[in-house]
Amino acid sequence: MLDIRFIRENTALVKEALQNRNSTIDIDALLQLENSRRGLQQQADELRSRRNIISEEIGMMKRLQLKPDYNTDMVKDKTAEVNEIAEALKEAEDKLKSVEEKIASVTMIIPNIPHATVPVGKDETCNVEMRKWGEPRLFDFQPLNHWDIARALDIIDFDRAAKIAGARFAIMKGYGARLERALMNFMLDHNGARGYKEVLPPILVNRESMTGTGQLPKFAEELFRIADPEFYLVPTAEVPVTNIHAGEILKEDELPIYYTAYTPCFRREAGSYGKDTRGLIRQHQFNKVELVKFVKPEHSYDELEGLTADAEDILRQLGLPYRVMLLCTGDIGFSASKTYDIEVWLPGQTRYREISSCSNFEDFQARRAKIRFKRTDKKGTEFVHTLNGSGLAIGRTVAAIIENYQQKDGSITIPQVLRTYMGADVIK
C-alpha cells in the first residue's frame, strides 16, 4: 500500500509508475475522494468537539441539581442542542465511513512503485540479465526430462498422486522423498549459517495476514481457501513470516531481523492450464525454504543484494548453473519495488527456469501490516522495509538436480553437499 500523502504530493510520479506497470487505476478520482475525506473528517471532528463541550456542561449542571434553585430548563435546552449535533455527527460519520471504504478499496489494489533502477518494459522479454554462473553441461547423450528419469527410477509418482488429489500433485518416493528432505535440511542449515533465524510458522493464515503481504484482496483466485472457519493456505512462507511482526513497533537496535522458514506452499495456478502440465515445475503443492528480512529503509537495497547472493550461493553449492534476471516494470510483482529472479538451467528443457525470486518491498507491506520501528534518538515511528526471496523452491531444485546430474545409464549423481544428508552418492 502506498501512503495517500505520498500519492497526493507525487501524483505525476505515481501515475507514471502505474503506467509502466500496465495499470489503469484512476489516481485523480482517488485524490478527489481523499479531498472529500479530509473535509468530512474536519466536519466530524468539529461536531464531536462541540458535543464534548456541551456534554461536559450538562454533567456540571447535573451535579448542581442537588440545589433547590437549579434550573431544569437549561439542561433540557442543552440536551436538545446536543441531540441536534448528534444527528449531524451521525450523518457526517456515515459519509466519512463510506468514503474511507471507497478509498481503501482503491489503495489496496494499487501496486508498489518500481525502484529507479528497474528497467521500464512491457513484459518479461524486457527483463535484464545481470549475471550468469556455471556452464551448462555438455551431454554426450540426449538429456531427458526430470519426470522421465524420475519415473524410470520410481522416485516420483505423478499418476497415483493424481488419483489421490488430482493434477499438479506428486508423490515423492524412496530417494525422491529423501532428496526433497535432504534439500530442505541443507537449505535451512545453509541459511542458518548465514544469520537467518529458523522459524516454522503456521501454513493456514487469516485474511489479515494475506492482506498484509498483498495477496489479498487482489489475488484471491490464486489462493486455496478454507471456508469455515475462514483460513487461507499459504502460497509462500513470506505470508506467515512477514506477518510475525504485524502491528508491532520494533526497536531500532532489533533491526535487521533475518528469518528463514520451510513451508509447503499452495497455489491454485488458475489461468495456467496449458503450462508446465508435466513434472515438478508447476504444482498445486510444493515445498520451499524462504528468506525474509526486516530492515531499516536506508539499508534495504544493500540487503536485497545480500539476500540474492545468499540464495545464489545455494545453487553454487549444489553446482547448478543459473543466471540472475532483473525484472522490468511490466513483469515485477504487485507488492515489490525491485525483484531479481534467479533462474536455474534445466537441460531437459534446454532453458533457464525461475527457482528463486528476491524482492525488496520497501514499506509497501510494512504499511499494510503496520510493521514499524522507532529510532533511538527520534520521536515518532517509521515503517520498516521488508524483503524476501526463495532460498530455494525445493521442487524445482529437485527437478534441476535430476536433469543436471543425470547419467547416461539413467542414474543420478548426488551433489557433494547433499551426500551426508542423503546417505547416498547416487540414485540408480
Next chain:
RNA sequence: GGAGAGGUGGCCGAGCGGUCGAAGGCAGCCGCCUGCUAAGCGGUUGUGGGGGUAAUACUCCACCCAGGGUUCGAAUCCCUGCCUCUCCGCCA
C-alpha cells in the same frame, strides 16, 4: 464439546457512566542533592489522523483487544467476534 475467569500505556497494575489518555509502581529520559555507590527529591516519557508552522510551538479529534449498540456523555453498561487462562470431557 461443556463450565468459568480475563483482555487497560514499554512492563506490572488501579479504575464509581461525567472532572480519565487514564491513579500507583517499575523501567526510561532530564534536572537537583549526596565527596564514590545505593538511596532521596522535582520534572518528564504512547500511537494515529486533521488544522497550523519554514520547522518547532500550538490546537482539535480518535485510540483502554476488535466491531456494533445504549446514553447528552462509555475504559466503565449491553450484544457479537477474536485471543488468553482454569476446570471437566474427548482425541492425539
